[in-house]
Amino acid sequence: MISLKPPALKLAARRTAATDLRPWFGPIHPSQPSHVRTLRQVNPEPEDTETGANDFILSILHASPSVRDSKSYLSSFGPQSRNSHQKLKPTVNLPDIDPRPPLVTTNVPPPSIDAVKQQVAEILDPIQRHTALVKIQGPFTDVQLESICRGMVYLEKLGLVSVIVVERDDWKRGEDHERSDAIEEALRIVKALEGQGARARPVLQAVARLGPKPGDPIDVPTDSLVDPPEAHALPSDLGAIRSALRAGEIPVLVPFALDSFCRTVRIDANYVIAALARGMVEAAQLSSSTPMGPYEFDLTPLRLMIINREGGIPSYARSGLPHLLVNLESEFRHIQDTFQSQWFSSHPSALSNLRLAQACLTYMPKSSSAVVVSHRSPRSLIANLITNKPAQSSSIPHALLSGSKKVTPHTPTIIRYGLPIRVVRSIHELSKPKLTALLEQSFGRTLDVEAFYARLDASLDFVIIAGDYAGAAIVTNESDPTDPSSPPIAYLDKFSVLPEHQGDGTVDFLWVALHDESYGLGLASALNPNVGGRQGRGTGRDLVWRSRATNPVNKWYFERASGHVRVGGHWAMFWCDAEERIARKEASLREAWGIHGLSFVEEDEMGRAKRWGRIVEAIPSSWVRT
Known part of the structure; x- marks a missing residue:
């Protein structure tokens, strides 16, 4: 018997922020044949009071x-x-x-x-030391600056030394005292760093030059995602930064640059940081052949950190709350196009910071990331350094992030260079050798190539491809073997990512695209412009898939699924409800809430799990038996 919650509770579990989503570990136990989310109070995360x-x-x-x-x-x-x-x-x-997280039941010790x-x-014992480019975008009070500088000191203890550029939102170009104000702010930050036990050095001379770097093309293509450079930095301009780092000091820079007449002028800090990102990478490449001694640094910046008062970049899909993870390759233009007018007041620097991240990550290593964070979230800087991931997975539905996982205006936005995402709907558009290599490397098994592609040829709905087959999600249309005339279901046949891309955001990018093309269709949150995708137009379908009951990935699936049930002897079947249908029913229940006798299972859901189970069990294996 499958026990489901009443419609109102089921909708609440999907649409409110009160659901307990603690990770689920281990296989599905036979005594618990099915599971759908239940409501449970989660204790809020305590304030950061330790010092x-x-x-x-x-x-x-x-x-x-x-x-x-x-x-x-x-x-x-x-x-x-x-x-x-x-x-x-x-x-x-x-x-x-x-070390045990609270409220978690697990069979794993x-x-x-x-x-x-x-x-x-x-x-706590780093041997290699690297740099991060940091923009401290004030104005901040002394207390706020103390908290920020404490975070910079913590990062230094972990091996990441900040190269700080100061900026303030209340500065205006052309003011009489703009240069002296910038110097005063830099000295104030140096004092705050030293108050936290760090050694810091103000760098008051210009480290950037106005205009593009000599030899760069003058004309930038109109379809280029990167703004033309406003400034550049040569390796020879970085002497003051190198000197500070060698002396064990955190360099604090003013946003100065040399113009064509060798005059020092104040410019936007974003131009200086973009110039440093490129210049420091090029300088590191020039010195890469020289072994580093104990006081040498790899100048290549591994992180870009933007610390401001407004928080992360607002998302239309989260009703103005911040994006958790941004894939620049596929979302850059779309974020700009969907930026709402009221956000120009509440988040005036969001788009300029997004463009800064795009400019810097173009030159930084592909494993690098940028974080846009409010001064109220100092711990997130350490979390980003160690995990290189957002505070919460961006592929978990927004309504299911609750308790300590709740998204707030101060939740950071992590930005990755990412991969392009495209959707294909014909097997003839696929590169079978690349897809086969991806599946075999991801699953560690040998694909039954002939049988697998013959089945796709007959039942393929679509395939989402990340990059050059770095990841793929394959969805097929599967019919009930006992009732071929019934509508087929959307079945997630394969979801795979190359091992070298696991942990770099590709998994979340791929699942978000899967949401947009299947169970999320019809909602504003599915408007992402995947090449070949539906851009949110259409009617969402329930998405069903199976996994071995002992598969450790089931924990990840559980966090994203509407429910699961044990089928057959070895399978766990998961599903995601079509969100547009849930939203419509939620609206109708608001009007009919006073009516008594609502069924625990809605009519169109009667017996669906049993029907899905028959279909799922009948799908043949894709692998060569060993």
Whole structure:
């Protein structure tokens, strides 16, 4: 027997922010044949009140780094080779903290306290040191600046040294004291950094030059996503930054540049930061052949951090709350086109910061990211450094982010260079060799090529492709074997991402596109302009898929599915309800709420899970039996 909640509760679970979405671990137990979300009160996240060393350690634990996150962090900040500068690991005294997350039921034993301490100790002992470009976009009070500078000091302890450029929203070009005001603000930030125990150096001379770099093309294509450069920095201009870094100091720069007459003028900080992003990457490439000593830095910036008062970039799909993760390759133009008029007042620098991220990430390593964050979220800077991911997954429906996962105006926006997303609807548009290689590498099994593509030829609905087959989601139309005349269901046949792209945002980019083309169709949140996609036009369909009951990925599926049920001997079947249909029923229930005798299962949902189960069980395996 399948027990579903009443329509009102089911809609509330899909559309309100009160659902408990703690991760689900382990296989589906036979004594629990089905599951649909239930409402449960979640305790709000406590305020950040700790200070000192414990605050630093708790900030790391608050990031909740996974094993993959920790390995990724240590691959950049840990020892790189035998020639790397080595040092003895210090003794790190960590508080006794229970590593088990609250309100989680799991068959997997939690990590021991010693294991958690060891993980944190490794993170606290960076060997390689890298740089981050940071824009402190005030004005900030002394208390706010103290909090920001404490975050900069924490990042330095983790091996990421900030190259700070100052900016204030209340500065106006052409004022009499604009240069002296900029210098005063830089000195104020230096004082705040030193008050937190750091060593800082004001860099008061110009490190950028107005105009494009010599040799750059004069004409920029009209369809280019990157603004033409307003300034540039040569490797020889970075001497003051190198000197500060070698001396163990955080450089704090004023937004000055040299004009064509070698006069120092104040310019927009974004122009200076974009020039530094390119100049520091080029300088690092020139010195890459020289082994780094203990006081040398890889100048290549790994992060761009924009700390402001307004928070992240507002999203039309989240009713003005911030984007969690932005894929520049496919969303840059669309975010600009859907930017609402009222946001020009509430978030006046959002689009300029988005363009800054686009300009910088064009030159920075593909693994780099940008974060746009309010001064109210200092811990998110550490979380972004260690995990390189948003605070919450962008592929979880907005209505299901509740409690400590709730999106607020101060939730940061993470920006990745990303990958283009396209949708194809014919098997003849696919590169079978590339798709086969993707599936086999992702699943670690051998594809039954002939049978698999013969089935796709007969039942393919669409395939979403990320980049050059870095990831793919395959959806087919599957009919009921006992009732061929009934409408087919939308079945997620394969969802796969290359191992090297797991953890870089591709999984979320792909699932968001899957939402837009299937169960999210018909809503404003499905308007993303995927090449070949429907741009939100159409009627959403329930999306169904299966997974082995012991598959560890089921935890990830559970967080995104409307429900799941055990089918057959080894399968867990998941589904996502068509959101446009749910929204319509929610509206009708508002009018009919006073009517008694509402059924626990709506008429059009009677027996659907049993029907889906028959279809899912009948789908043949795609793999060669071993």
